[in-house]
Amino acid sequence: MNLDDIKNDKEWLVQEILEVINPDYKNRSQTHLEKEKRDIRYTLLFTMEGIENINATLIINYYRWLIDTLSAYNIKKDILFKMHRVISEKLLPYLSEAQKTFLEHLDIEQSLTIKDPFKIDEKHTVHKLYLDALLNKNREQALQVVNQYLEDGMDLKTLYMDVIQISLYEIGYLWQTKKITVADEHLATVITQFVIATLYPKIFAMQKHDKKVLGAGVGKELHEIGIRMVMDFFEIDGYQTQYLGCNIPPKEIVAYALDFQPDIIALSITLPIHIGDMKKTVAMIRDETRLDHVKIIIGGQPFLHDTALHNIIGADGFAKNAVDALKVGGQLVAKTA
Numbered sequence: 457m458n459l460d461d462i463k464n465d466k467e468w469l470v471q472e473i474l475e476v477i478n479p480d481y482k483n484r485s486q487t488h489l490e491k492e493k494r495d496i497r498y499t500l501l502f503t504m505e506g507i508e509n510i511n512a513t514l515i516i517n518y519y520r521w522l523i524d525t526l527s528a529y530n531i532k533k534d535i536l537f538k539m540h541r542v543i544s545e546k547l548l549p550y551l552s553e554a555q556k557t558f559l560e561h562l563d564i565e566q567s568l569t570i571k572d573p574f575k576i577d578e579k580h581t582v583h584k585l586y587l588d589a590l591l592n593k594n595r596e597q598a599l600q601v602v603n604q605y606l607e608d609g610m611d612l613k614t615l616y617m618d619v620i621q622i623s624l625y626e627i628g629y630l631w632q633t634k635k636i637t638v639a640d641e642h643l644a645t646v647i648t649q650f651v652i653a654t655l656y657p658k659i660f661a662m663q664k665h666d667k668k669v670l671g672a673g674v675g676k677e678l679h680e681i682g683i684r685m686v687m688d689f690f691e692i693d694g695y696q697t698q699y700l701g702c703n704i705p706p707k708e709i710v711a712y713a714l715d716f717q718p719d720i721i722a723l724s725i726t727l728p729i730h731i732g733d734m735k736k737t738v739a740m741i742r743d744e745t746r747l748d749h750v751k752i753i754i755g756g757q758p759f760l761h762d763t764a765l766h767n768i769i770g771a772d773g774f775a776k777n778a779v780d781a782l783k784v785g786g787q788l789v790a791k792t793a
């Protein structure tokens with residue numbers, strides 16, 4: 457049995473971990489037990505992703521996020537460090553020698569000082585009006601804020617990066633620290649999608665050249681605004697784009713690409729548990745000889761924490777945001793007007 461087998465059949469291990477972490481588990485309510493199991497399951501998946509890729513940052517960042525998130529529920533760090541120890545012990549028999557060495561040398565408690573790329577600089581305030589509109593759950597207000605910025609001369613790229621992206625990162629923190637609910641997070645997304653939709657007449661009016669980009673979020677990924685933003689930047693820069701949305705099986709991306717014949721395929725993930733799917737998607741594109749000329753670029757939040765992580769995917773390029781995606785894309789394919 458290896459880590460892939462455990463990913464496919466993990467409930468027995470979740471139960472074993474629960475029994476060690478919380479010997480008193482039988483006295484808990486069913487709802488409480490389900491929540492505890494959900495946290496263990498999620499932590500197990502993140503840990504396995506870090507081990508498979510021999511990547512400490514994936515695991516460390518996950519624990520930093522978990523500590524922040526669960527502190528809103530008064531759950532102390534020590535319990536989480538214990539969970540890490542138990543998960544590590546339980547996984548050891550199923551690991552290769554290299555994976556064992558990696559895990560044995562991983563000291564989560566020592567490593568939690570890495571800078572968080574999502575901490576927003578307090579001096580950055582330009583997004584506050586838009587964030588207020590999201591928190592007020594007010595679609596009209598959000599649209600007014602954006603239109604006012606555009607009237608005042610803000611360009612589309614600045615609007616996307618400095619207003620919309622930063623506001624969504626803050627929405628994430630507010631959810632994580634239990635200040636808003638998942639429904640509020642959904643609403644913020646829906647309002648943002650609505651606002652972005654109103655920008656398309658401007659985006660599509662930009663002059664086009666001959667290069668084409670196909671974009672998608674891979675695997676079971678549901679976060680789609682990051683890749684949408686990247687695709688909109690390509691469109692603003694004159695590329696002809698097709699954006700397939702998220703949760704697309706790799707073979708569908710390949711089939712679509714054969715038809716569309718893009719110069720670039722842009723792939724995105726947000727949750728590190730989808731790294732395996734991204735690798736598979738890239739490998740499948742590479743296996744199709746009729747797509748040999750296509751350049752693949754990748755991005756998304758797991759790669760922001762560790763600047764070398766993208767190398768394991770085997771793409772031609774990586775960018776940390778939509779602005780850099782254009783630079784990387786421009787280096788990979790030469791545009792002709």
Ligand code: B12
Nearest residue numbers: 628678679680681682722723724754755756775777778781
């Ligand atoms: C909106 C949102 C959701 C929405 C998504 C809806 C949708 N249709 O997109 C919903 C409500 C569905 C959701 C669900 C979940 N979410 Co959520 N979500 C967010 C939130 C608030 C915003 C995401 C976003 O749009 N960001 C803005 C975009 C523009 O930024 P970006 O994705 O980083 O993209 C930029 C770069 O990464 C890069 N990039 C991205 N893709 C690509 C591709 C290429 C090719 C290139 C070059 C570059 C590139 O360029 C982009 C533009 O500059 C984030 C907070 C955050 N930090 O982002 C949490 C967040 C990502 N979610 C999180 C979590 C935990 C979840 C859930 C597990 C629980 C929950 N909150 O409900 C579920 C999981 C669902 C699933 N099965 O996948 C966590 C992830 C933590 C972690 N450890 O990884 C976050 C960080 C919140 C937090 N602070 O805890 N979420």
